[in-house]
Amino acid sequence: MFNEGVEHVVVWDNSADGSLSAQAIHSAYAADPRVLIHVSDENLGFAAGVNRGLKLCATQLNATDVLLINNDAVLQPGALRTYMDTVSNHPNAAVISADVEHAGQRQGPMYYQRWCGLQFKRPAWGAFAYASGSCLWIVLKNSPSPLLDEDFFMYGEDCELGWRLRDRPDAWVHVPRCLVTHEGSAASGLGSSFYEARMVAAHILLARKLSANPVEQLLLFALRIPVLLARAFVRSLRYGSLEPWRALSAGMRLTHHSSQD
Missing domain, CATH: 1.20.1280 (Monooxygenase)
Structure with missing residues (x-):
């Protein structure tokens, strides 16, 4: 990432396993001041962990833009440049998303039918669009603060964010290119x-x-x-x-x- 223009990497370890998950990262990047590793004393949940990480980026690093990416997601080559170019072309953007390769299939925006809770891959009656929280580019000056609703411990927070952004059509920009590969449920275990x-x-x-x-x-x-x-x-x-x-x-x-x- 550093050779593509990233200035800092912040790792928010939310595993509450006594920093065991962060030890390998510490070992590899202990001497690199560009890498900040924060180990939470407790598992705050995904939404709260993201919000704390974004606050750290803004207050300690004076960040203006943050790439939010899960530990089980991988950027494709050139993805960062695409995100940066999109920011330049959309000055009011708060959140930028892209297509994700999930379980071997390409996935764009999802659509949530708020009346009964069904999810679709294409527009449907009564459904609104939202982007997967596995990888999002956040423009801090334009984004809501806190970004995610902390009533959600895990799952649903990205959907709720899409609901809040629906009245700001220029706040969310989706790039119809596959820029991310996402394993999905790596931390929680699908079916667990x-x-x-x-x-x-x-x-x-x-x-x-x-x-x-x-x-x-x-x-x-x-x-x-x-x-x-x-x-x-x-x-x-x-x-x-x-x-x-x-x-x-x-x-x-x-x-x-x-x-x-």
């Missing part, structure tokens, strides 16, 4: 109890965040129930496990506890 429960919690929490009033919130929640039941059924068959059913209950408890905080 953590992944399943957090995904359920995200869908329920989105019902709260995307509603305009209490009546609409109740309707959005009610319409998600059959979708979440169908999701648990399909994924239980796919993985040959009862974990999706247990996660359905666990996810609902997570959102209930968060609403009491």
Whole structure:
């Protein structure tokens, strides 16, 4: 990255494993002042970790632009130059995204149907667009602060950001080029109890965040129930496990506890 114009790299270690995850990076870059490694005392969740990292970039490094990238995502050659050129051509941009190669398939913007929580790869009735949070270029002076809603521990925060940016059509710019390869769920484990429960919690929490009033919130929640039941059924068959059913209950408890905080 440094040979393509990056001035600093900030690693926010949110693993809460006693800095074991950060040791290899420390060993490789301990003498390089361009690399800052912050080890969090606790796992704050993805959204909170991102917000803390962006604040560190702004206050300690006086950064104006930040490339937010997951530990399981890899930039394609020339991607940084494309992001930089896009910023120059869109002075009001707050967030810049690009197509991502995910599980061997190219993925552009996703579309979330806010009434029942279904996701689509193409525009659909009642759905709004959002970009994957795995790799985003953030223009700090134009972006909301905090960037992500910290009520989301993991999953759903990028969708909620898309909802907030929908009224600012020039704030989000998508580059229709595949610039990123994303493994996906490397940290949480696809099909694991953590992944399943957090995904359920995200869908329920989105019902709260995307509603305009209490009546609409109740309707959005009610319409998600059959979708979440169908999701648990399909994924239980796919993985040959009862974990999706247990996660359905666990996810609902997570959102209930968060609403009491």
